[in-house]
Amino acid sequence: MNIFKSHFWYNKSQRNGILLLGIFIIILQIFIFTDPFSKDEIINSETPELIVFQQQVDSLKLLEIENRKPKIYPFNPNYITDYKGEQLGMSIDEIDRLLAFRKTNQFVNSKEEFQKVTQISDSLLAKISPYFKFPDWVIARNKQKESQKFTSTSKSSNTYQNKSSYTKKTISTSDINKATAEDFKTINGIGPAFSKRIIKYRSKLQGFSYKEQLYEVWGLEKEVADKVLSVFKINQKPILKKVNVNTVEFKELLKNPYIDYELCKKIFNYRDEVAELQNISELKNIKDFPLELYDRIVLYLLAE
Structure with missing residues (x-):
């Protein structure tokens, strides 16, 4: 009994110390749970500064999302692979139709033909067609169809001029690779624009090696090209830079x-x-x- 008494018996100063310690602990607990210095501040999210900051954050997010999107570069739609078609948003059936068409050794030469073969939607065609890149001679042929109305009008105008003031013109040569712009203008349907266009394309080719290359001149109708070839021939093939x-x-x-x-x-x-x-x-x-x-x-x- 003396053993327990020795552990639980305190003098007056010790009891006062224990009492103060208890009071201090209680006060500390009240302070922790109530936190009288903290205030629930309500932040106004409609201030002009915060609105501008949020707009900047949103624009940066959109920019990052746009940068993560795969870039599309100009391409020939005839050589679309399964992976490329999937990137463009084409379905498996649409890709398979194109691949089956290509196996027949045929080519699509316009966005209209591409849609006809693949049967893609108008919205998808509008999205990817600006990136189509066809060879120059295909582009020339497509533009030729688009310019038929303009060519027809020009032809009518030239016909009227020829009828009103027609004088017989002579040519300086019958060689299509040596003919001048004035020589080409002797052909009915060939004016200053077409004569310059023929010479420009001839320079690009370094000279006509095949008479059929004349049909590749942009906007030149087959009937007019036939007239040119009835007068001008390839007397001597050009020496090309290989x-x-x-x-x-x-x-x-x-x-x-x-x-x-x-x-x-x-x-x-x-x-x-x-x-x-x-x-x-x-x-x-x-x-x-x-x-x-x-x-x-x-x-x-x-x-x-």
Whole structure:
């Protein structure tokens, strides 16, 4: 009993100390739970500063989302793969229709033909068609159809002028590669604009090697082109500047009037695979190579 008494018996000063300690602990607990210095401040989120700040944050979020979206670069829709089609938002059936069409060795040459083959919606066509990149000769042919009304009007005007003041004109040469703008203007239906356009395209080709190349001149109707070819011939084929397909640079190869970006990339990939083309005819081994343009493409290429 003395043992317990020794542990629980305190003198007056000790009891006062214990009492003060208890009071201090109680006060501390009240202070912690009530926190008299804290105030629930209500922040006004409608202040002009906060509104401007929130708008800036939202614009940065939208910019980040836009930057994360895959970029779309110009491409030839004839060479769309499963992965590319999925990126563009095409369904599997739409991609399969295009691939089946391409297996028949045919090409779509306009956004209307692309929609007809794939059966994509108007909204998706409007979204991706601005990125379509067709070869120059395809673009020229498409624009020719669009300009038929304008050409018809010009033709009527030229016909009226010829009837009102017609004088027989002579030509300086019958060689289409040497003919001048004045020579071409002797053909009914060829005015200053078309004569300059023919010469400009002839310069791009370094001269006409095939008479059919005249039909590639933008806006020139087949009937008018036939009249030109009835007067002017290819008396002597031009001497074209050829480049070595094994050493040519990418930008230089793109100058070929019949090679677009996608085909240029395929040629370079094939060149990397085989190390060196032994014969220019090896281009036909490239997957999806446009065989119908082979004779014109190789006019400007050689393999050495």
